[in-house]
Amino acid sequence: MKAQTLIKQWLSSPAHRLIHVFFIATLGLGVLWWALQGQTVKAQSNLVLSKDNGVDTVTPGQTLVYQIVITNTDSETATNLRLTDVLPAHTTFGLASDDGGYKSAPGVVTWPVFPLNVGEQTSRTLAVRAASSLPEGYVLTNTASVSDDGANGEDPAPANNTDTASSVIEWPVVYLPLVLRNYAIGPDLIVEDIVIGDGNIAITIKNQGKRPVPDALGFWVDLYINPSPAPTQVNQLWDPIAPYGAAWGVDREAIPILPGDSRILYLYDIYYKPNYSRLPVALRPGDIIYVQVDSYNAATTYGVVLEDHEMSRTEYNNIVRLIVDSYMPLNPVTSMQSLPEFPEADAMPERP
Ligand SMILES: [Ca+2]
Numbered sequence: 001m002k003a004q005t006l007i008k009q010w011l012s013s014p015a016h017r018l019i020h021v022f023f024i025a026t027l028g029l030g031v032l033w034w035a036l037q038g039q040t041v042k043a044q045s046n047l048v049l050s051k052d053n054g055v056d057t058v059t060p061g062q063t064l065v066y067q068i069v070i071t072n073t074d075s076e077t078a079t080n081l082r083l084t085d086v087l088p089a090h091t092t093f094g095l096a097s098d099d100g101g102y103k104s105a106p107g108v109v110t111w112p113v114f115p116l117n118v119g120e121q122t123s124r125t126l127a128v129r130a131a132s133s134l135p136e137g138y139v140l141t142n143t144a145s146v147s148d149d150g151a152n153g154e155d156p157a158p159a160n161n162t163d164t165a166s167s168v169i170e171w172p173v174v175y176l177p178l179v180l181r182n183y184a185i186g187p188d189l190i191v192e193d194i195v196i197g198d199g200n201i202a203i204t205i206k207n208q209g210k211r212p213v214p215d216a217l218g219f220w221v222d223l224y225i226n227p228s229p230a231p232t233q234v235n236q237l238w239d240p241i242a243p244y245g246a247a248w249g250v251d252r253e254a255i256p257i258l259p260g261d262s263r264i265l266y267l268y269d270i271y272y273k274p275n276y277s278r279l280p281v282a283l284r285p286g287d288i289i290y291v292q293v294d295s296y297n298a299a300t301t302y303g304v305v306l307e308d309h310e311m312s313r314t315e316y317n318n319i320v321r322l323i324v325d326s327y328m329p330l331n332p333v334t335s336m337q338s339l340p341e342f343p344e345a346d347a348m349p350e351r352p
């Protein structure tokens, strides 16, 4: 009983309470120290890689330029960084900056190793070309990865050492052949004006295209009076389809014709070909006249002058139509001096 009493007295004494508190506090501090110790941030390097090519869609055959950015976000220098990029299938390697090299067997681009200081950022550029046969909706996926030699500790977040850029193949809305057609650049001859008066017919032809009408070969202009059927295309001479008509060989000093320039042709002028013409005594109201410029060349399907619309196969604009509104006698050839001064030019496509 005496011993029990002594223990009770000790347990309830202030000295015991003090020791008890001290013991609990020491234990708590120890646990706290242990916990903090486990969370202490170790010195290390954390590499972060990001990759982008700036586009979401790409047309077949287009070149894609990828930018790969690597950052060391932690507190130690990273050494001997290895950067690799796995090219997407159906692409062709173009170039890699900073001496990057391509090995076709695994289809991987690698760069020479490099260090990256704390907080430092560096970038590499890579260009590849998408195959021209890729279908609409195909996804080109390109992944780059970086790692260091671990000399200053393991990367604490390896997931962000890799990044992928994806681009979806999108065919152009207007297909390539059509684009080329619409952008054909060449000469473009038109009949700008026809004036009937003073016993004559004046025909203004113009090159409204962006290239000169060349001077290598003269071209024909045909005039059709009451043709049936109406002329609609090149290589329709007036005489098989009209009772009357006329022809001019535009050659010699009339060519070349620069963009925007015009020439005026008259009945009986030096380009008029009486041998290939037959005119009525007079034009009458209701007569229908057609004029076609660059009307004939048996060797081609476009005449002599390959015009922009003939390259692009767009609307043919070389024929105009006119209805005569009043009676007008046509002057006959009055003198030989209005016939060609030069022998028949041989630089003209021969008519049948
Ligand atoms: Ca990382």
Ligand SMILES: [Ca+2]
Residues within 6 Å of the ligand: 188, 189, 190, 307, 309, 316, 317, 318
């Ligand atoms: Ca034309």
Ligand SMILES: [Ca+2]
Residues within 6 Å of the ligand: 294, 302, 303, 304, 305, 306, 307, 310
């Ligand atoms: Ca033509």
